[in-house]
Amino acid sequence: MKSIVQEFKVPFTYGVYFTEGLFHLDNPLLVDLIKRQNSPGPHKVLVVLDEGVAQAHPQLVGQLAAYTAHHAAAISAVNPPVLVPGGEAAKNDPALLGRVLGAINDFGVCRHSYVVAIGGGAVLDMVGFAAATAHRGIRLIRVPTTVLSQNDSGVGVKNSMNAFGKKNFLGTFAPPFAVLNDSGFLLTLEDRDWRGGIAEAVKVALIKDASFYFQIKQNARRLAAREMEPMQDLIFRCAEMHVAHIGGGDPFEFGSSRPLDFGHWAAHKLEQMTDYKLRHGEAVAIGIALDVMYSKLAGMLSEKECNDILSLLCELGFDLYIPALSQSLETSAGKLHILQGLEEFREHLGGQLTIMLLQKIGVGVEVHHLNETLIAEAVDQLRKWQPSSLVGVTA
Amino acid sequence: MKSIVQEFKVPFTYGVYFTEGLFHLDNPLLVDLIKRQNSPGPHKVLVVLDEGVAQAHPQLVGQLAAYTAHHAAAISAVNPPVLVPGGEAAKNDPALLGRVLGAINDFGVCRHSYVVAIGGGAVLDMVGFAAATAHRGIRLIRVPTTVLSQNDSGVGVKNSMNAFGKKNFLGTFAPPFAVLNDSGFLLTLEDRDWRGGIAEAVKVALIKDASFYFQIKQNARRLAAREMEPMQDLIFRCAEMHVAHIGGGDPFEFGSSRPLDFGHWAAHKLEQMTDYKLRHGEAVAIGIALDVMYSKLAGMLSEKECNDILSLLCELGFDLYIPALSQSLETSAGKLHILQGLEEFREHLGGQLTIMLLQKIGVGVEVHHLNETLIAEAVDQLRKWQPSSLVGVTA
Numbered sequence: 001m002k003s004i005v006q007e008f009k010v011p012f013t014y015g016v017y018f019t020e021g022l023f024h025l026d027n028p029l030l031v032d033l034i035k036r037q038n039s040p041g042p043h044k045v046l047v048v049l050d051e052g053v054a055q056a057h058p059q060l061v062g063q064l065a066a067y068t069a070h071h072a073a074a075i076s077a078v079n080p081p082v083l084v085p086g087g088e089a090a091k092n093d094p095a096l097l098g099r100v101l102g103a104i105n106d107f108g109v110c111r112h113s114y115v116v117a118i119g120g121g122a123v124l125d126m127v128g129f130a131a132a133t134a135h136r137g138i139r140l141i142r143v144p145t146t147v148l149s150q151n152d153s154g155v156g157v158k159n160s161m162n163a164f165g166k167k168n169f170l171g172t173f174a175p176p177f178a179v180l181n182d183s184g185f186l187l188t189l190e191d192r193d194w195r196g197g198i199a200e201a202v203k204v205a206l207i208k209d210a211s212f213y214f215q216i217k218q219n220a221r222r223l224a225a226r227e228m229e230p231m232q233d234l235i236f237r238c239a240e241m242h243v244a245h246i247g248g249g250d251p252f253e254f255g256s257s258r259p260l261d262f263g264h265w266a267a268h269k270l271e272q273m274t275d276y277k278l279r280h281g282e283a284v285a286i287g288i289a290l291d292v293m294y295s296k297l298a299g300m301l302s303e304k305e306c307n308d309i310l311s312l313l314c315e316l317g318f319d320l321y322i323p324a325l326s327q328s329l330e331t332s333a334g335k336l337h338i339l340q341g342l343e344e345f346r347e348h349l350g351g352q353l354t355i356m357l358l359q360k361i362g363v364g365v366e367v368h369h370l371n372e373t374l375i376a377e378a379v380d381q382l383r384k385w386q387p388s389s390l391v392g393v394t395a
Numbered sequence: 396m397k398s399i400v401q402e403f404k405v406p407f408t409y410g411v412y413f414t415e416g417l418f419h420l421d422n423p424l425l426v427d428l429i430k431r432q433n434s435p436g437p438h439k440v441l442v443v444l445d446e447g448v449a450q451a452h453p454q455l456v457g458q459l460a461a462y463t464a465h466h467a468a469a470i471s472a473v474n475p476p477v478l479v480p481g482g483e484a485a486k487n488d489p490a491l492l493g494r495v496l497g498a499i500n501d502f503g504v505c506r507h508s509y510v511v512a513i514g515g516g517a518v519l520d521m522v523g524f525a526a527a528t529a530h531r532g533i534r535l536i537r538v539p540t541t542v543l544s545q546n547d548s549g550v551g552v553k554n555s556m557n558a559f560g561k562k563n564f565l566g567t568f569a570p571p572f573a574v575l576n577d578s579g580f581l582l583t584l585e586d587r588d589w590r591g592g593i594a595e596a597v598k599v600a601l602i603k604d605a606s607f608y609f610q611i612k613q614n615a616r617r618l619a620a621r622e623m624e625p626m627q628d629l630i631f632r633c634a635e636m637h638v639a640h641i642g643g644g645d646p647f648e649f650g651s652s653r654p655l656d657f658g659h660w661a662a663h664k665l666e667q668m669t670d671y672k673l674r675h676g677e678a679v680a681i682g683i684a685l686d687v688m689y690s691k692l693a694g695m696l697s698e699k700e701c702n703d704i705l706s707l708l709c710e711l712g713f714d715l716y717i718p719a720l721s722q723s724l725e726t727s728a729g730k731l732h733i734l735q736g737l738e739e740f741r742e743h744l745g746g747q748l749t750i751m752l753l754q755k756i757g758v759g760v761e762v763h764h765l766n767e768t769l770i771a772e773a774v775d776q777l778r779k780w781q782p783s784s785l786v787g788v789t790a
Contacts, residue, residue: 004411008642009404018397105559111745136566164500247403350506
C-alpha cells in the first residue's frame with residue numbers, strides 16, 4: 001500500500017506586556033506592536049469593546065478615537081468600536097459572534113490586520129473565536145480588563161463559545177498576536193471580579209509553587225482590601241506561571257492531562273448549573289475547595305494543609321459552598337448533579353479521565369478516577385466547614 | 396515595562412494512505428489506525444457521509460455497519476451514519492454545520508474519538524470545520540471521494556465554510572488525523588468530477604514540476620477516457636506535491652504568499668458568481684487559463700507554451716471561457732466583476748497582494764500587482780481562443 005507521511009512543526013510566539021495608560025497618546029506599546037510589520041501602514045484595526053468596560057471607563061471610547069487619530073499613519077481603525085455585552089452570556093449567544101464576524105467582513109479586516117478585544121475573559125473568548133475562524137485566523141490583540149483574564153485566560157492560547165449547555169463546547173487553539181495588561185482597568189472592577197481572578201493564582205500556586213502560595217497568604221488582607229501593588233505582583237507571577245506551563249508542555253492539548261484545570265471539573269458544571277450567575281473565579285474557588293477537601297478525605301493531603309487552604313480562600317472573600325453543590329439529579333435521586341461535570345470534563349479533553357488533586361501545598365498529583373461517595377462526603381464537609389483561628393501552616 | 400515572552404512549536408504528523416475496498420472486512424487500514432491509541436477500545440467513531448456518495452454506492456451504509464460490527468472491540472460507531480448533502484452548497488449552510496456539531500454532542504464524541512468524513516471536498520471542508528471547533532478539535536479522518544479531494548483539498552490542513560457571499564470566509568488550520576484515499580470511489584464519479592480534480596494537478600505541475608506536466612500531457616487522452624491507472628498515478632503525484640509543499644513551507648500561512656493558489660483568485664470569484672454551479676476544478680481550469688494568458692500578455696510566458704497549456708486543458712475536457720468572465724460590475728460599468736476577486740483574495744490571505752504567474756512550464760513567479768487592462772485583454776483573448784493542432788511543446 002502506498003502512503004505519504006506529512007510532518008511539520010508550527011512555531012508560535014507572542015508577548016504579554018504589562019503597562020498603565022495603554023491608550024494615552026504617549027504610550028507607544030500598541031502602535032509599536034502594530035508598526036512591527038514589513039508592509040507599510042496604515043494597518044486596519046477593529047476594536048471590539050466590552051460594554052461593561054465602556055460604562056466603567058466613560059472616557060475610553062474618546063481616548064481610543066484620539067489614539068488612533070494620533071497614530072493615523074500606522075493605524076486605520078473603525079470608530080466607534082463594536083460594543084458587545086460582557087460576562088459569560090457573551091459566550092452563549094451566536095448572534096454576538098455573528099456581529100463580530102460581520103464587522104470583520106464589513107471593514108475588510110484581513111489576516112494581517114488586527115482585532116483588538118478589550119474586556120473580561122468571556123468577551124476575549126468570544127471575540128477570539130471570531131478572529132480565529134474568520135479567514136482562518138486574524139491577528140488578535142487581547143486587552144484583558146479583569147484580574148482573571150490578565151493572569152490566566154487572557155494570556156493563554158484558547159478561545160471558546162458555549163453550546164449545547166456546555167461551557168467551551170466550541171473553540172480553537174489560537175495563540176494571540178499579543179496580550180496587553182493595563183492595571184488601570186482593575187480600579188473599576190466590582191469586588192467580585194477583583195477577587196475572582198485570585199482563585200486562579202491560588203490554583204496554580206497550589207499545584208506548582210508553594211512559595212507563591214505563601215506569598216498570596218502573606219498578602220491576603222491587602223489583596224482583599226484592594227491594594228494594587230500586591231495585586232500587580234500576583235497577576236505577573238500567575239501570568240508567568242501560566243505562560244511557562246503552556247509553552248513548556250502540550251499547548252494544544254493533544255494529551256488528556258490538563259494540570260491547570262485543578263478544581264475546574266466542578267467549577268465548569270457549577271457555572272452552568274447556576275446559569276452563569278456564579279462567575280468563573282468564584283466557581284473555581286469552590287472547585288478548589290471541593291478537590292482540596294476530597295484530597296484530604298482520600299488520605300492524600302494533611303488536614304492541616306486542607307484547613308490552611310480553605311482558610312485562605314475565606315480570607316480572600318470567597319464562599320466555599322453553595323447549595324448547587326448538594327443538588328441531586330432530577331433523573332436519578334441521590335446522585336449529585338455536579339457529578340455530570342466529571343464526564344463532561346473527560347469528554348471535553350478526550351481520552352481517559354485525568355483529574356489533578358493535591359498531595360501537599362505546591363505539589364499536585366493526577367488521578368484517573370474519583371470516588372462518588374467521597375465526593376458526596378467532601379460536599380457535606382464543605383457545607384459544614386468553618387474557618388478556625390487555630391489552624392495555620394507557614395512557609 | 397515588564398513583559399513575558401511565550402514561544403513554542405507545535406508538532407503535527409499524519410499519513411495519506413492509498414487503498415481499495417477501504418470498508419471491506421479484510422482491509423485493516425482504518426481499524427489499525429484507530430487501534431493505534433494507548434487507551435483500550437472501543438473508540439467512538441462518528442461517520443458523516445456525503446448523500447451523493449451514499450446514492451452512488453448503495454451498498455456503502457451496510458458495509459460500514461458490517462465493518463464496525465466486525466471490529467466492535469476497537470470501534471464503537473453511530474449507525475447509520477449522519478448524511479449530509481454534498482457539493483459546495485454544504486459549505487453555505489450553517490444548519491448543516493449545526494447538524495454535525497449536534498451529532499458530536501449527542502454521541503459524546505471526545506477529542507480522542509474520531510469523526511470520519513466521507514465525501515467530496517466541500518463535505519470534508521464543512522465536517523472538518525465542525526470537528527476542528529468542537530471541544531477545540533476532534534480527530535478527523537478524511538475519506539475523500541473525488542479526484543479533487545484525493546489529490547488536493549483533502550490531503551491538506553484546512554477546513555472551511557462560506558459566509559457573507561465569500562468562499563472559505565470561515566475556517567481553521569487543523570491537520571487531519573489521517574487521509575484514506577480509496578480509488579473505488581472514483582468509478583462512480585460524474586465526468587465533471589472525474590475531470591475537475593485534474594485541473595489541480597495541472598496547476599501544481601505548471602508551477603513546480605515540468606516533468607509532471609509532460610506526464611499529464613502524455614496521458615491526457617487516457618485520462619479523458621477515464622482510465623484508472625494514469626489517474627491513480629496523477630492523484631498520487633499531485634497529493635505528494637501538495638503534502639511536500641505544505642509541510643516544507645508555511646503550513647498555517649502566516650505569510651502572504653500561497654503559491655498553490657495559482658489560478659485561484661479568479662476561480663474562487665467565478666464559483667461565487669455562478670452560485671457554485673461551476674465546480675471548483677472547472678473554475679480552477681478557467682483561472683489557470685486566464686493567468687496563463689495574462690502571463691503571456693505580460694511578456695513573461697512564451698506564446699508557444701501558453702498555447703500548449705490551453706490546448707492541454709481543452710484536451711482534458713475543460714471549458715476555458717464562460718460568459719461570467721466578461722461580466723461587468725453593476726455598480727461600475729466597464730469594470731469586470733471578476734476583479735473583485737483580486738481584493739477578496741488579498742483580504743483572505745492578508746498583507747500585500749501576492750499572485751502566482753507563470754514564467755515557463757514548471758516555473759511560477761510571484762507578482763504583487765495585476766494590470767486591469769491586461770486582465771480584460773486576457774479575458775477577451777480567452778474568449779476568442781481556439782485550440783490549434785499546429786502548436787505543441789515537448790519535454
